[in-house]
Each structure stands twice: as C-alpha cells, then as structure tokens.
Amino acid sequence: MDFELPGEDHPKRQEIRAWFEANPHPSGLALAQAGFAVPHWPRPWGLEADAELQLIIDQEMKRAGVHVPRNPVAINNCAQSLLTHGTEAQRQHFLWPALSGEHTWCMLFSEPSGGSDLGNLRTVARLDGDHYVIKGHKIWTSLAHKAKVGVLVARTDPDQPKHKGLSEFLVDMDTPGIRVRPIIDMSAHENEYNEVFLEDVRIPADRLLGKEGEGWALCTTQLQTERVALSRPGAIWGHGPSARELVEGLAEIRALADGAIRDEAAQIFVEGEILRLLACRALSDRMNAKAPGPEGAIHKMLAAPHGQRVVDLAKRSQGARGMIAGEKPFPSQLAGDDPYDDWDYAFWFSQAVTLGVGTQEVLKNVVAERMLGLPRELDPTARLPWAEARRKQA
CATH class of the missing domain: 1.20.140 (Butyryl-CoA Dehydrogenase, subunit A; domain 3)
Structure with missing residues (x-):
C-alpha cells in the first residue's frame, strides 16, 4: 500500500496551490470560508474532504507559509459537537467566529477537588426561569485569560449518579460573575493555564449544548477528539x-x-x-x-x-x-x-x-478497561446518586 501523497502535478494539489497563490496573505475568515480551517467538515463550514485531500491541504498551507487560525479548543475539540448536537442558531452564532480565530475558546472541565475524575465535578448549574445559574471553580484551563467562549461542564441533577447528571454549556467568558486568575509557572513565558471562578453566573437557557444529562457523553467525545488531534x-x-x-x-x-x-x-x-x-x-x-x-x-x-x-x-x-x-x-x-x-x-x-489531556496513567486505564476488556477500577460511588455519594464521603 502506498502511504505517500499525490505528486506536484496532481489536480487536487494544483487547485489548492492555485488558491494560495491567488490569496498569498489570507485572513482567518477567508481561510474558514474557503473551507481550509476544517476541510473534513460538511459544507459550508468545510469541504467534505477525504483524508488524502486534507493532508494535501496541510502540505500546501505549509508550503505557502500560511497557518489556520490558532483556536485549538474550538477547531480540534469542541466545535464539532455543534454540528450534531447544537441548534442552528448556536451554529450560526458560534462557528464562524471560532473557525476564523476571532473568538478563542477554552474548556472549563477540570476542578481542584476532582483531579482526573471528571465525573466527580462539583460545579452546579441550576435552572432559574429562562437562565441557568452556575456556581463553581475550574482549574488548569488553557487560554481562559484570552478566551471569548468557554465550553463548560456542570452538574444539573445532583440526584443522578455522577456521570449521568452532567450537562454542557457555551458560556461567554465576559459574563458577570466569571473571574480568571492566571497560573504562573517558572518557564518565564506567558501563562497558558488559569483558575476560573464562577460566582452565580447567569447564562441564557439556550446556551445548553444538547440536552440536560448529555454532558458526560459530549465531553468524553471531545476529549477523545482532542487526543487524536494531539x-x-x-x-x-x-x-x-x-x-x-x-x-x-x-x-x-x-x-x-x-x-x-x-x-x-x-x-x-x-x-x-x-x-x-x-x-x-x-x-x-x-x-x-x-x-x-x-x-x-x-x-x-x-x-x-x-x-x-x-x-x-x-x-x-x-x-x-x-x-x-x-x-x-x-x-x-x-x-x-x-x-x-x-x-x-x-x-x-x-x-x-x-x-x-489525560495523564499516562489515565490513558492506560482507558486502554486496559475499554479496549483490552480488563476489570474496571473499583468505584463504589459510580451508581449512587451524586449527592448521596458526597454525603458518604464527608
């Protein structure tokens, strides 16, 4: 089997190269509207490109000295969820600014008390009329200090087992009640990671992604997509x-x-x-x-x-x-x-x-349990209502 890509004279390559020659300094929006930001996505966002065409596009962009907008959380991880679980209004509002790099995204997942156990998070989202009220604390959030949009996982039903009571939201990071504190490391470079505090943050109910209780399925799919991309x-x-x-x-x-x-x-x-x-x-x-x-x-x-x-x-x-x-x-x-x-x-x-993006130990557990069929790590709280499990742990 030939794993090398088509040569210089291939029609697909020539077409892509001609576009970059005609657009030597494209904006992020121009790249997105041409379908180059996510070429494998369906139109109008992408080109419905097969694997070969996507790799050709990567090569031709590198040859032209052009980079897709750097927005890894949106492009690599989370925005795909809008295609299958988001409403049309959510797609129109969020996707073009994300794909063009105008609005940076961050993932509000990890918490200080949860470690690698994402299912045990404590941030809560309570429905109050046509808004959700969110209260909690996130940590190790990449790009939160620059992000316009946060993809937030919160607990909407504490009476469900810990993995079933979670929901996912799209949050404007400048919403009142959100406070970002940088985590400074010893590299002398600008910080990448942050703590995020959410104090009675009110967001419209239409910012719920998918349905209540689908948060665990959404975020695990996003993490797997991220791991492939990385x-x-x-x-x-x-x-x-x-x-x-x-x-x-x-x-x-x-x-x-x-x-x-x-x-x-x-x-x-x-x-x-x-x-x-x-x-x-x-x-x-x-x-x-x-x-x-x-x-x-x-x-x-x-x-x-x-x-x-x-x-x-x-x-x-x-x-x-x-x-x-x-x-x-x-x-x-x-x-x-x-x-x-x-x-x-x-x-x-x-x-x-x-x-x-998951420690080596967490990844080994995933491989052992979900691919090799080895016994799962014992978790006596997995089937208990989350609120009851918390009382027993206290």
Whole structure:
C-alpha cells in the first residue's frame, strides 16, 4: 500500500496551490470560508474532504507559509459537537467566529477537588426561569485569560449518579460573575493555564449544548477528539518539530556518524512514522463519520513520550551547548510563527505533554478497561446518586 501523497502535478494539489497563490496573505475568515480551517467538515463550514485531500491541504498551507487560525479548543475539540448536537442558531452564532480565530475558546472541565475524575465535578448549574445559574471553580484551563467562549461542564441533577447528571454549556467568558486568575509557572513565558471562578453566573437557557444529562457523553467525545488531534507526528501536542526533522537536523550537523545516536534516531524515526500512519487512519475514520473512540487514548499515550524523546535527542546532540538558550540545534531549522516550532521552547514544554489531556496513567486505564476488556477500577460511588455519594464521603 502506498502511504505517500499525490505528486506536484496532481489536480487536487494544483487547485489548492492555485488558491494560495491567488490569496498569498489570507485572513482567518477567508481561510474558514474557503473551507481550509476544517476541510473534513460538511459544507459550508468545510469541504467534505477525504483524508488524502486534507493532508494535501496541510502540505500546501505549509508550503505557502500560511497557518489556520490558532483556536485549538474550538477547531480540534469542541466545535464539532455543534454540528450534531447544537441548534442552528448556536451554529450560526458560534462557528464562524471560532473557525476564523476571532473568538478563542477554552474548556472549563477540570476542578481542584476532582483531579482526573471528571465525573466527580462539583460545579452546579441550576435552572432559574429562562437562565441557568452556575456556581463553581475550574482549574488548569488553557487560554481562559484570552478566551471569548468557554465550553463548560456542570452538574444539573445532583440526584443522578455522577456521570449521568452532567450537562454542557457555551458560556461567554465576559459574563458577570466569571473571574480568571492566571497560573504562573517558572518557564518565564506567558501563562497558558488559569483558575476560573464562577460566582452565580447567569447564562441564557439556550446556551445548553444538547440536552440536560448529555454532558458526560459530549465531553468524553471531545476529549477523545482532542487526543487524536494531539497525536500527529509533531513533538508537542502534534505541532512543532517532528522525528523526520530531527533526523534531517542530525544529518545536517553530522551527528549520525555516532553509532549510538544513529540507532536512537532510527528508533525515534520509526515511532514518528507509526504516529503518522495512525493519524492517517484517524482522519479516514473522521471522513467516514466514525465517532472517535478509546483508540484516541492509544494515540496520545504513544505520542506524548515520543515527543519528549524527539526534543531530548535534539538537545543532547548539542552537548554542553544545548544548555544555552537560543542556541538552535540545527542551523537550517529556524522557529516559525508557532512557538512550538522552536526547539528550545519545545524542549522546555515537553515535560507537560505526558500530563495534559489525560495523564499516562489515565490513558492506560482507558486502554486496559475499554479496549483490552480488563476489570474496571473499583468505584463504589459510580451508581449512587451524586449527592448521596458526597454525603458518604464527608
């Protein structure tokens, strides 16, 4: 089977290339309206592209030096839910600003008391006339300090078991009662993560996504979609330097003359190719309307430590010089607009990739229970009404 994409003279490639030549500096809205932000989506949002066309578009965008708007929560994770569960009014209101990058989104999921147990969250949403009143506390929320829209999971029925009483909402982040506090780390870069406090936040009832009680199904699908999206060959969340670029760079500085480095680089290159082919299969599943499943956990479980190995070998190949900030390991590979393209940034950030979007331990549980059929981890509160379980834990 041929896993390479069509050549330079292929009609599909020529058509896409001609568009970028005619639009050398497209706006985010122009890219979205052309269908390039989410080419696999149905029209008018996308092009109903098959996996091959989507990968061709990715290549041609990189060749043209063009990037889709950076709005990962909307484009990679949550906005797809509006296609199948949202109302037409919600789609028209939220999707174009999301796909064009005008409105950044964030995911209000994790909570301080829940850890990795999302089903045990304590944020509550109470229906009051034609509004919901929300009270709670979220943490580790990426981009909350920049987001216009938050995808919020809250408990609407405390008398249901913990996974069945959840609902999902689309919240304007400038709504009164929402307070965002940045989490500052030691990297000296601008913060990415935040705490979000919700004090009697009133949102219109038509901001409910789907139906009450569907929150668990929605958010788990979104997390699986995110894990697939983050499992491309790039070292950091699927972006940035890849194993192919690592091998090219090591050849450039003649590091492959060292047998130990050559063997390690070969192993990392094979891992990168496996991830590339898994990404092709994931794209094919999406084109055929197959909902993302627990296989996303395998993708992310493989991709996260692989990315760490990619950037680690790049820095080690520099020797002591690799400890100096700004000393690029490979002179011909300069940073692009995406900070993850920078080898230094990717190296410092790489420690987070086995924690974010599900720790390795959580992912192993998913694979063990849902794919290998091993016994589930004992949870005596799973079938109890959430309010009763909380009283017993108190």
